[in-house]
Amino acid sequence: MLDxxxxxxxxFIPISDKDFEEIVPFFKIKTVHKKENLQTEGAICRLHFFVxxxxxxxxxxxxxxxxxxTEFAIENWWITxxxxxxxxxxxxxxxxxxxxSQILIIDRENQEQLLExxxxxxxxxxxxYQRAYAASQxxxxxxxxxxxxxxxxxxxxxxxxxxxxxxxxxxxxxxxFSPEYLxxxxxxxxx
Amino acid sequence: MLDxxxxxxxxFIPISDKDFEEIVPFFKIKTVHKKENLQTEGAICRLHFFVxxxxxxxxxxxxxxxxxxTEFAIENWWITxxxxxxxxxxxxxxxxxxxxSQILIIDRENQEQLLExxxxxxxxxxxxYQRAYAASQxxxxxxxxxxxxxxxxxxxxxxxxxxxxxxxxxxxxxxxFSPEYLxxxxxxxxx
Numbered sequence: 001m002l003d004x005x006x007x008x009x010x011x012f013i014p015i016s017d018k019d020f021e022e023i024v025p026f027f028k029i030k031t032v033h034k035k036e037n038l039q040t041e042g043a044i045c046r047l048h049f050f051v052x053x054x055x056x057x058x059x060x061x062x063x064x065x066x067x068x069x070t071e072f073a074i075e076n077w078w079i080t081x082x083x084x085x086x087x088x089x090x091x092x093x094x095x096x097x098x099x100x101s102q103i104l105i106i107d108r109e110n111q112e113q114l115l116e117x118x119x120x121x122x123x124x125x126x127x128x129y130q131r132a133y134a135a136s137q138x139x140x141x142x143x144x145x146x147x148x149x150x151x152x153x154x155x156x157x158x159x160x161x162x163x164x165x166x167x168x169x170x171x172x173x174x175x176x177f178s179p180e181y182l183x184x185x186x187x188x189x190x191x
Numbered sequence: 192m193l194d195x196x197x198x199x200x201x202x203f204i205p206i207s208d209k210d211f212e213e214i215v216p217f218f219k220i221k222t223v224h225k226k227e228n229l230q231t232e233g234a235i236c237r238l239h240f241f242v243x244x245x246x247x248x249x250x251x252x253x254x255x256x257x258x259x260x261t262e263f264a265i266e267n268w269w270i271t272x273x274x275x276x277x278x279x280x281x282x283x284x285x286x287x288x289x290x291x292s293q294i295l296i297i298d299r300e301n302q303e304q305l306l307e308x309x310x311x312x313x314x315x316x317x318x319x320y321q322r323a324y325a326a327s328q329x330x331x332x333x334x335x336x337x338x339x340x341x342x343x344x345x346x347x348x349x350x351x352x353x354x355x356x357x358x359x360x361x362x363x364x365x366x367x368f369s370p371e372y373l374x375x376x377x378x379x380x381x382x
Contacts, residue, residue: 060336062335068335068336070328070332070335081328082321082324082328083326083329093332115314115317119313122317123310123313125317126306126313126314126316126317126320129317130273130316131277133323133324134273134274134277136331137261137262137272137327138274140261141261141283141284143331143334144261144367145259
C-alpha cells in the first residue's frame with residue numbers, strides 16, 4: 001500500500017530509498033471503517049489525511065440539520081479543514097469514511113518537521129495545494145455558472161467512475177439535492 | 192513599492208539583500224489603468240499577477256452575457272486562472288483592473304526558473320497556495336450554506352473596508368445579484 005504513496009510522491013519529486021524510509025515514520029497508517037468519523041465539528045483540527053485506498057468525505061450540518069457534503073477525497077488526495085488545521089482552531093466540519101479506507105495521518109507539528117527535514121517536500125506540498133486550489137477555483141465557477149442539474153451532468157460526464165462508486169445519497173448531499181430529487185433526475189436521464 | 196513585496200516575502204521566508212536583488216528581475220512591474228484587461232477569455236493563460244497596489248478582479252461572461260466576478264485580488268494577493276496557467280491552456284476568465292494598480296507579472300517559465308534557482312521560494316508559494324486553497328474551501332462552504340443576502344452580511348461584517356472600496360456593481364457581480372437588488376438590500380440595512 002505504501003508503494004503507491006511512494007509512486008505518488010515520485011510524480012512530483014525524486015525520492016531515494018533512504019528518503020522514503022525516513023519520510024514514512026512521520027505518518028501513521030490507519031484502517032477506517034465505513035462511516036467512521038475522523039474529525040467532528042467543534043474539535044480542534046490537528047490532522048491531515050491522505051487516502052491510500054478508499055474514500056473520505058467532508059461535510060457540515062446546516063441549520064436544518066441536514067448533512068451538506070463539500071468535498072470527497074479518493075486515492076492520492078489529501079483532506080482536512082485547511083484554515084482550522086493551519087491555525088489549530090476548532091473545525092466546523094466532519095470528516096468521515098465513505099468506504100472502508102486505508103489512510104495516512106500526519107499532524108501539524110510532524111508536517112512542519114517533515115518540511116524542515118526534507119525541504120523538497122515543500123515542492124511536493126506546493127504542487128498539492130496549487131492543484132487543490134486550482135480545482136476549487138473551477139468548482140467555484142461551476143457553483144456560479146451551473147444549475148445543480150448541470151453540475152450533476154458535468155460530474156457524470158467528467159467523472160463517471162466516481163459517480164458509480166459513491167452512494168447516491170452522498171452525491172445528492174454534495175450537489176445540494178434531496179436524494180429523492182436526484183433519483184427523479186436520474187430517471188429522466190435514462191428515459 | 193518593491194519594499195512592500197520584500198516585506199511580504201519576509202513574512203514567509205528569510206530574504207537577504209542579494210536574494211532580493213536576484214529575485215526581482217524574474218518579474219515585470221506594470222502600471223495598469225482602471226478597467227484595463229490583463230487577460231481575456233480564449234487566450235492562452237501564461238501569466239501570474241501579484242498586486243503591489245490596487246485591485247484586480249477575475250470574471251467570466253455567463254450564458255446571459257452578464258459578467259460574473261468570481262475573485263478579487265487586493266494588495267499582496269496573487270491572481271490567475273490556475274488550471275489554465277499550470278497547463279498552458281486557453282482560459283475562460285477575464286482579469287481586469289478594478290482601480291489603477293501597480294502589479295508584478297511573472298510567466299510560467301520564469302516562475303519555474305525562480306523556483307529552481309531559489310528553492311526557498313517553494314516554501315513561499317506552498318504557503319501562498321495553501322492559504323488561497325483554505326480561503327476557497329471556506330468560500331465553497333459559504334456558497335452552500337448562506338443565502339446571497341447572508342453572504343453579503345458576512346462580507347460587510349468581516350471585510351468592511353473591502354466593501355467600502357469596491358464599486359457596488361462589482362460587489363453585486365461577485366454576489367450574483369443585480370446591482371438594483373443590492374441597492375435594495377443596502378436600503379433595508381440602513382432603515
